[in-house]
Amino acid sequence: MDGNRRVLFARVPRGLPVPEDFGWDTVAVPSPGPGQFLSRTLWLSLDPYLRNVMKGHALYGVALRPGDPMYGETVAQVVESRHPQFEPGEIVVVKNGWQEYALSDGQGVRRVDPALEPVSTALGVLGMPGLTGYAGLVYLGAPRPGQTVLVSAATGPVGSTAGQVARLTGARAVGIAGSDEKCRYAVDELGFEACVNRRAGDLPAAIRRACPDGVDVYFDNAGGEVLGAALANLALHARIVLCGMIEAYGMDTPPAGGPFLGPVVAARATIKGLVVYDHFHRMAEMQKVIGRWIREGEFRYREDVTDGLEQAPAAFCRLMQGDNFGKTLVRVAAAT
Numbered sequence: 438m439d440g441n442r443r444v445l446f447a448r449v450p451r452g453l454p455v456p457e458d459f460g461w462d463t464v465a466v467p468s469p470g471p472g473q474f475l476s477r478t479l480w481l482s483l484d485p486y487l488r489n490v491m492k493g494h495a496l497y498g499v500a501l502r503p504g505d506p507m508y509g510e511t512v513a514q515v516v517e518s519r520h521p522q523f524e525p526g527e528i529v530v531v532k533n534g535w536q537e538y539a540l541s542d543g544q545g546v547r548r549v550d551p552a553l554e555p556v557s558t559a560l561g562v563l564g565m566p567g568l569t570g571y572a573g574l575v576y577l578g579a580p581r582p583g584q585t586v587l588v589s590a591a592t593g594p595v596g597s598t599a600g601q602v603a604r605l606t607g608a609r610a611v612g613i614a615g616s617d618e619k620c621r622y623a624v625d626e627l628g629f630e631a632c633v634n635r636r637a638g639d640l641p642a643a644i645r646r647a648c649p650d651g652v653d654v655y656f657d658n659a660g661g662e663v664l665g666a667a668l669a670n671l672a673l674h675a676r677i678v679l680c681g682m683i684e685a686y687g688m689d690t691p692p693a694g695g696p697f698l699g700p701v702v703a704a705r706a707t708i709k710g711l712v713v714y715d716h717f718h719r720m721a722e723m724q725k726v727i728g729r730w731i732r733e734g735e736f737r738y739r740e741d742v743t744d745g746l747e748q749a750p751a752a753f754c755r756l757m758q759g760d761n762f763g764k765t766l767v768r769v770a771a772a773t
């Protein structure tokens with residue numbers, strides 16, 4: 438171990454993040470004290486909420502100061518342990534942040550069984566984003582068979598899960614995505630019945646063509662204009678699951694006005710806010726259901742992998758521009 442390379446939080450981005458919002462250093466690899474273990478980061482998860490963490494949003498309970506290692510969830514391998522429940526060699530999900538090594542006291546750490554799916558899936562489809570799509574769709578959206586479920590950011594880990602769960606439970610899934618290539622993937626690989634390119638103009642009309650009987654459940658990962666276009670197409674008694682507002686994550690103050698809510702009244706619709714932390718007790722249920730669908734070939738996932746910790750800032754900037762295609766991951770090291 439020749440040192441612990443770390444990507445640091447340098448400053449709060451203005452608008453979309455740029456690589457200069459991050460710094461670098463190398464420090465000594467720490468040694469575990471009693472009740473701690475040291476783990477080596479194998480995979481780093483890049484998630485949109487990290488942009489909100491960088492501006493100090495209270496929801497996440499993380500206060501980053503300039504010079505701190507960037508925060509984030511990782512899959513890591515235990516290398517040295519003075520913790521009674523963790524053995525060297527074990528693979529865990531732990532919040533190491535954007536660095537090669539970190540200490541943990543075991544709080545909130547989850548073991549990963551490498552014999553099941555590839556361990557990277559513990560950060561995507563079989564981890565927090567998968568749980569968000571699954572629990573939000575099943576418990577808040579609750580579509581009935583035959584109903585139309587519209588999902589934005591449809592090819593990302595949250596949206597692709599919500600859409601496929603909708604399809605596999607008998608609903609009609611329609612996606613919204615940021616390119617024709619993503620839309621083709623949503624239909625051909627993920628089994629959405631249709632997918633609308635949000636950048637192709639007149640989004641409300643395109644949604645109307647794809648959802649002629651209206652939208653019974655809208656699973657929103659975008660906010661802003663995309664949300665407004667979905668609201669213009671609600672069926673009677675629609676449910677709207679507000680999951681993410683990525684359009685606003687780069688804004689210093691909330692957008693003035695926001696989408697027109699008149700259609701919510703006319704449709705007698707219900708709007709529900711989703712925070713995945715409320716559903717962590719459903720992680721095992723989600724992994725059982727989706728794990729089985731993956732093994733049966735009914736459910737697909739896609740990863741957007743970048744190699745090397747030094748590439749993490751650039752990969753995060755790409756994610757926040759919507760240029761990722763699948764779950765955004767950085768491969769930091771191979772397991773031994």
Ligand SMILES: NC(=O)c1ccc[n+]([C@@H]2O[C@H](COP(=O)([O-])OP(=O)(O)OC[C@H]3O[C@@H](n4cnc5c(N)ncnc54)[C@H](OP(=O)(O)O)[C@@H]3O)[C@@H](O)[C@H]2O)c1
Binds near residue numbers: 758
């Ligand atoms: N509520 C919760 O507890 C919870 C938990 C996890 C995630 N989330 C939220 O769920 C959403 C999806 O997360 P994910 O991890 O699956 O990410 P993701 O879909 O892999 O990536 C985000 C996607 O958002 C779209 N996007 C980016 N900028 C946009 C803009 N200005 N306007 C509209 N769309 C834009 C892009 O997709 P297209 O270009 O294809 O549209 C981009 O690929 C995010 O908003 C995230 O914050 C919420």
